[in-house]
Amino acid sequence: MTSDYELQVLEVNKRFYAALEALDLSQMSEVWLHEDWVKCVHPGWGLIVGWENISESWERIFRHTREIRIQLSYVTVRIEGPLAWVCCLENISNRFGEGVETAQAFSTNLFMLQNGGWLLIHHHASLTPPSSVQPSATTIQ
Amino acid sequence: MTSDYELQVLEVNKRFYAALEALDLSQMSEVWLHEDWVKCVHPGWGLIVGWENISESWERIFRHTREIRIQLSYVTVRIEGPLAWVCCLENISNRFGEGVETAQAFSTNLFMLQNGGWLLIHHHASLTPPSSVQPSATTIQ
Numbered sequence: 001m002t003s004d005y006e007l008q009v010l011e012v013n014k015r016f017y018a019a020l021e022a023l024d025l026s027q028m029s030e031v032w033l034h035e036d037w038v039k040c041v042h043p044g045w046g047l048i049v050g051w052e053n054i055s056e057s058w059e060r061i062f063r064h065t066r067e068i069r070i071q072l073s074y075v076t077v078r079i080e081g082p083l084a085w086v087c088c089l090e091n092i093s094n095r096f097g098e099g100v101e102t103a104q105a106f107s108t109n110l111f112m113l114q115n116g117g118w119l120l121i122h123h124h125a126s127l128t129p130p131s132s133v134q135p136s137a138t139t140i141q
Numbered sequence: 142m143t144s145d146y147e148l149q150v151l152e153v154n155k156r157f158y159a160a161l162e163a164l165d166l167s168q169m170s171e172v173w174l175h176e177d178w179v180k181c182v183h184p185g186w187g188l189i190v191g192w193e194n195i196s197e198s199w200e201r202i203f204r205h206t207r208e209i210r211i212q213l214s215y216v217t218v219r220i221e222g223p224l225a226w227v228c229c230l231e232n233i234s235n236r237f238g239e240g241v242e243t244a245q246a247f248s249t250n251l252f253m254l255q256n257g258g259w260l261l262i263h264h265h266a267s268l269t270p271p272s273s274v275q276p277s278a279t280t281i282q
Contacts, residue, residue: 047228047247076178078178080224081222081224083221083224085251087263106187106188106265110251124249126182127267128187
């Protein structure tokens, strides 16, 4: 059974991807904890540390993206104390300039409970081979 | 200042890479939590779910590897409640058959406190471009 906290975390996870699809830095800013130690790895990029640098990276991505759609085909969530981690497969369709690119990435998203709300503190996404989830995986969404 | 818990987590993180370098499934088994929900992504692989599948993947990697050396050039650790996460850059030198391959991977390793000890519950490693850490990053090791 999915707990209230799990539903809240999944909601913030959805808002993260909605911000990405909307190419909206303000929405993206709302789901992240603004600290100098939060971390982000975009697929194929190096490690980015601190909200200021992460914000700049999203701005750069949004500036060079015409349209992006991300369908999550596999989502799991677990919570221990004030930390939650969501794992998901991102089915990405990316339009930039005149080109379209499709890809599949696996993402580890960590969230921290802060003043009653969950905020993203770590996003690690990396490209994976297609259809690469082991069948024993439990899908909750 | 690094706390006792942080030192313990870093020690288990070191034992994880020592097990990998030793190509020793028994040592590898000791650092993981044996549950069906723990997750692992090797660089370039798909998601693997559950200790049984993860154990098989290590066995396969060890069988096809002649020698592997991993130097960690960037390590950070944070703890919230019963969860810890270590981020590190793996400088990998991999010998298989007659070939040698070098690469750099970024890794997110999650550990959970269980009966006074920390166990690995999530390993997500992905190849990154060389020298890709932002200069603002804090290196503790």
